[in-house]
Amino acid sequence: MPSPTPTSQPFWDSLREHRIRIQYSPSSGSYVFYPRVVAPGTLADDLEWREIDGMGTLYTFTVADRPTAPPWQGASPQLLAVVEWDEGPRFSTELVDIEPDRIEIGMRVAPVFCDVPDQQITLLRYKPA
Amino acid sequence: MEQWAELAKAALDDAGIDASAVNGLICGPITESDRFVPSTLAEYVGIPNNFGELVDLGGATAAGMVWRAAAAIELGLCDVVLAITPGSAIQPRPPESQKPKRLPWLGASSNNFGSPQAEFEIPYGNLGQNGPYAQIARRYAAEFGYDPSAIARISVDQRTNACATPDAVFYGSPITVEDVLASPMVSDPLHLLEVVMPCHGGAGVVIASADIAEKSKHRPVRITGFGEHVSYKTPTYADDLLRSPVSKSAPMAIDMAGIDRADIDIASIYDCYTITVLMSLEDAGFCEKGRGMDFVRDHDLTYRGDFPLNTSGGQLSFGQAGMAGGMHHVCDATRQVMGRASAQVQDCNTAFVTGNGGIMSEQVALILEGA
Numbered sequence: 001m002p003s004p005t006p007t008s009q010p011f012w013d014s015l016r017e018h019r020i021r022i023q024y025s026p027s028s029g030s031y032v033f034y035p036r037v038v039a040p041g042t043l044a045d046d047l048e049w050r051e052i053d054g055m056g057t058l059y060t061f062t063v064a065d066r067p068t069a070p071p072w073q074g075a076s077p078q079l080l081a082v083v084e085w086d087e088g089p090r091f092s093t094e095l096v097d098i099e100p101d102r103i104e105i106g107m108r109v110a111p112v113f114c115d116v117p118d119q120q121i122t123l124l125r126y127k128p129a
Numbered sequence: 130m131e132q133w134a135e136l137a138k139a140a141l142d143d144a145g146i147d148a149s150a151v152n153g154l155i156c157g158p159i160t161e162s163d164r165f166v167p168s169t170l171a172e173y174v175g176i177p178n179n180f181g182e183l184v185d186l187g188g189a190t191a192a193g194m195v196w197r198a199a200a201a202i203e204l205g206l207c208d209v210v211l212a213i214t215p216g217s218a219i220q221p222r223p224p225e226s227q228k229p230k231r232l233p234w235l236g237a238s239s240n241n242f243g244s245p246q247a248e249f250e251i252p253y254g255n256l257g258q259n260g261p262y263a264q265i266a267r268r269y270a271a272e273f274g275y276d277p278s279a280i281a282r283i284s285v286d287q288r289t290n291a292c293a294t295p296d297a298v299f300y301g302s303p304i305t306v307e308d309v310l311a312s313p314m315v316s317d318p319l320h321l322l323e324v325v326m327p328c329h330g331g332a333g334v335v336i337a338s339a340d341i342a343e344k345s346k347h348r349p350v351r352i353t354g355f356g357e358h359v360s361y362k363t364p365t366y367a368d369d370l371l372r373s374p375v376s377k378s379a380p381m382a383i384d385m386a387g388i389d390r391a392d393i394d395i396a397s398i399y400d401c402y403t404i405t406v407l408m409s410l411e412d413a414g415f416c417e418k419g420r421g422m423d424f425v426r427d428h429d430l431t432y433r434g435d436f437p438l439n440t441s442g443g444q445l446s447f448g449q450a451g452m453a454g455g456m457h458h459v460c461d462a463t464r465q466v467m468g469r470a471s472a473q474v475q476d477c478n479t480a481f482v483t484g485n486g487g488i489m490s491e492q493v494a495l496i497l498e499g500a
Contacts, residue, residue, distance in 0.1 A: 002248045034245050034366075060271070060370065062263035063317040068254045069234040080253065080260045080316075082365050092365040094253045100317075105271035123252060 001119045008035040015122040018113040020054040023047040033089035054111035056083040063100045097127040132215035140333040145346035153180035153210030157190040157452045179207045187486025191456035192493035196355035198336035213333035216453025261488040263316035266404040273419035281309035283403045286430035291442025293472035298448035323403040330450030350466045354496035356381025364488045374492035379413035386496035394477045397458035399485035400443040432472035455484045466499045
């Protein structure tokens with residue numbers, strides 16, 4: 001399970017409210033993920049949090065028939081995916097509510113908020129839009 | 130540390146250079162110490178150094194060590210540098226209570242607090258190497274198409290080379306394209322026979338000034354070009370997943386050497402997976418981007434062929450002995466140029482070598498030429 005840092009806490013706090021907030025750098029006009037203290041590339045000190053709707057397209061994926069590590073034993077196949085948000089940044093996630101042979105790069109995907117109450121964490125997975 | 134010392138002796142004996150001539154030492158991480166590694170090793174072998182460095186480039190560590198050593202010698206810092214990579218997991222084990230806390234299945238990923246991987250990748254099962262490399266291959270398929278039988282040829286031709294190399298793990302076991310495609314799917318589209326073969330071992334080289342190399346036992350191999358590019362750790366955040374850092378490091382090395390690609394007699398390309406080789410061939414400029422499948426179809430990649438590639442089997446078929454896996458490519462190329470390879474390519478004078486660390490994220494290229 002993720003352990004939020006002081007820098008990334010707003011992202012995880014939002015997820016618990018089933019909202020997605022990521023950083024934006026006004027000087028470079030670009031959204032930033034993962035959370036940082038300065039904007040990547042320019043190192044501008046102007047990052048601010050903005051809400052996005054989380055819609056995106058599937059950038060890439062794999063169907064892992066062998067567990068990627070012991071904690072996923074019995075969870076095969078794992079549908080590992082990278083989603084590109086409409087705002088630009090990419091997000092590593094898992095796909096849900098889809099058969100492996102229906103997955104296509106470029107397909108529209110929508111966020112699924114997965115609460116893990118005993119850890120006080122919400123994970124962000126994706127399903128076909 | 131013990132392996133490092135034994136390999137250092139083997140490399141110096143092979144070169145015919147006295148331990149007393151060594152005044153540089155370059156290494157990767159070792160089991161016994163998280164820090165102060167060069168001084169720990171210098172103390173153990175009793176060789177003082179003017180240059181001691183720890184390189185942290187994963188599978189590119191070995192190639193990265195070679196050019197750093199050459200640069201240090203060129204700057205006049207030292208004359209003879211040991212670049213040694215132990216790679217055997219067979220070693221004394223501590224009592225149960227003192228076992229390292231690091232989880233072995235993390236592979237190239239870090240689960241330390243604050244690591245972006247720990248926070249944003251590992252919770253979704255995206256860790257180690259198989260999944261991320263498969264995601265690269267999937268994206269490649271979406272942009273350029275994917276012919277699994279063409280890509281499988283890389284494994285098949287390298288296996289042919291291993292079958293001419295008695296030291297290879299898979300010596301004596303030829304395979305066909307059908308065998309590769311029938312092997313279990315590990316992470317779609319990567320089959321088991323497209324994934325590196327872990328083994329035990331170690332490898333190293335001695336880098337020396339031209340004067341000293343001239344007096345060593347074998348044909349000296351000059352490091353005439355190198356390039357390095359390091360830009361991201363996790364493929365999720367790569368600017369362009371399909372243009373790997375090889376597209377920067379390889380032209381840098383080739384330009385520095387002042388050669389044409391046609392001058393290259395053999396290629397030793399880091400092969401953790403078949404997709405790594407395919408993309409490296411493209412990104413190094415041996416063919417157009419997206420035409421790698423045609424390239425491996427149209428060329429014979431065996432040591433007898435028109436484009437000899439990983440002539441002792443590569444990590445796919447010679448075996449990957451941990452960090453020494455990257456040194457395998459340096460040693461294979463060096464042996465070819467020296468004329469000492471098991472599957473020797475005739476009239477081999479110029480070699481192209483790559484090292485690849487992380488998930489196609491840190492790439493070193495070398496040009497080696499016979500003196």
